[in-house]
Amino acid sequence: MLKKLIHMIFLPCSEVTLLMEKRNAENISSTENWKLSLHLKICKWCRAYKQKLEILDDILKRKLSQEEKVEIDNSEIQEFKEKVFKKIDIQ
Amino acid sequence: MTKNETLKDWIEEYSEPLLRRAVYLLSDKTEAEDVVQEVFISAFSSYDSFEGKSKPLTWLMTILNRKVADFYRKKYKSEPQIKLDHFFDETGSWKNDDVLNDWDFSNKETELLDDQDFNKTLEDCIEDLPSRWKITMKMYYLEEKKAAEVSQELSISTTNLWKILQRSRMQLRECLEFNWFAKS
Numbered sequence: 001m002l003k004k005l006i007h008m009i010f011l012p013c014s015e016v017t018l019l020m021e022k023r024n025a026e027n028i029s030s031t032e033n034w035k036l037s038l039h040l041k042i043c044k045w046c047r048a049y050k051q052k053l054e055i056l057d058d059i060l061k062r063k064l065s066q067e068e069k070v071e072i073d074n075s076e077i078q079e080f081k082e083k084v085f086k087k088i089d090i091q
Numbered sequence: 092m093t094k095n096e097t098l099k100d101w102i103e104e105y106s107e108p109l110l111r112r113a114v115y116l117l118s119d120k121t122e123a124e125d126v127v128q129e130v131f132i133s134a135f136s137s138y139d140s141f142e143g144k145s146k147p148l149t150w151l152m153t154i155l156n157r158k159v160a161d162f163y164r165k166k167y168k169s170e171p172q173i174k175l176d177h178f179f180d181e182t183g184s185w186k187n188d189d190v191l192n193d194w195d196f197s198n199k200e201t202e203l204l205d206d207q208d209f210n211k212t213l214e215d216c217i218e219d220l221p222s223r224w225k226i227t228m229k230m231y232y233l234e235e236k237k238a239a240e241v242s243q244e245l246s247i248s249t250t251n252l253w254k255i256l257q258r259s260r261m262q263l264r265e266c267l268e269f270n271w272f273a274k275s
Contacts, residue, residue, distance in 0.1 A: 012183025014175050017261065021253040025238050045185045052194060052264050060263075062204055063213060064232035070114045072107070080124055081106050084131050088098065 010039045016046050020053055094138050102131055105148050109155055116159050116229050118222060126162055130154045156234075159226070160244040167223050170247055173254040178261050189265070194272045209271060216266035224259045231256065 011019075019036045022028040028036070040047050092100075109130060113123035133154050134141070141150055180186050203209050217225065231241050231252070242252040 012179070013185050014179040014183035018253055018257045021256045021260075025236055025253075027238055027249070045188070045190055048191045049264070052190070053260060055194065056260055056264060056267075059204065059213065060228070060232060063210075063217075064229055065235070070111045072110055072114065072120070076120075077107050077110065080110065080127070081102055083124075084102050084106070084128055085099070087128060088102075088131060088135050 010042065011035055013039075013043065013046050016040075016043070017049060017053075020046075020050055024053070024057060094135075098131070098135055098138070101134065101147055101151065105151055108148060109151060112152065112155060113159065116226055116233075117162070118218070118225060122162065126158045127155065129158050133158070156230075156244075159230070163223075163226055164246050170251050171223060171255060173251070173258045175258065175261070178265075189268055192268060192272065212267065212271045213263075216263050216270065219266065220259055220262060224255050227252065227255045228259055 010016075016036060016039045019028060019032050023033060023036060040050060106127065109127045110123055113126050114120055117123050117126065130151055134151060141147070178186060217228075220228070227241070227245060227247075230245065231238070234241055238249055238252055242249045245252075247255075
């Protein structure tokens with residue numbers, strides 16, 4: 001019941017969580033930012049999500065901005081090189 | 092050194108880092124090999140435009156990013172359809188309360204990534220994302236969150252970029268909730 005009331009007066013949570021992405025990327029208008037803040041004041045679900053989102057973004061920033069230790073064996077790389085030499089024909 | 096000799100050197104020296112980046116972005120070795128092969132072909136034909144201002148690998152990586160974007164556009168021709176009904180009911184409210192669970196950090200969040208088990212869980216959660224979202228997220232973070240550039244390269248609207256990020260992170264949050272925080 002409370003959830004339903006919240007979204008009638010304020011934005012629905014499904015939209016608010018999208019605004020969080022825009023804010024995160026510093027790509028949010030001041031009106032949107034105001035609506036987001038207002039919603040967060042009264043919605044504990046989105047508040048909890050926002051907190052977790054910040055942690056997640058921080059983790060992903062460090063995890064995804066660098067290549068993982070992708071495993072490729074030497075023989076695969078060697079085979080690949082030979083394929084490319086043949087393809088470009090610069091043997 | 093002739094053009095052929097230089098190219099040969101590059102293939103010898105840079106196949107590995109290029110393949111790594113490509114496998115990382117595409118999560119598929121065969122697709123990655125095709126893309127890196129195209130990078131060398133493209134480098135061979137546009138060799139004259141390489142002015143030596145940047146390092147060869149930097150130049151090749153730029154070509155690689157472009158090729159991955161080409162690949163993405165060819166594979167995903169239309170704008171993505173992102174549904175949120177797994178998380179929200181028809182009124183747009185949270186369907187369940189697990190988002191309220193406490194994330195207990197017995198060790199600090201900065202140390203989480205040093206934890207091998209956590210890394211494994213996170214990697215599995217990322218791996219479970221649909222490949223389209225995964226590439227988008229990786230490009231977004233690799234390019235240091237320049238939304239306008241990423242959405243242009245991938246030919247999706249910025250709104251859809253937000254939606255992909257929103258939906259992916261919702262899923263990652265839920266996945267970590269159940270597979271890590273609820274267990275630790």
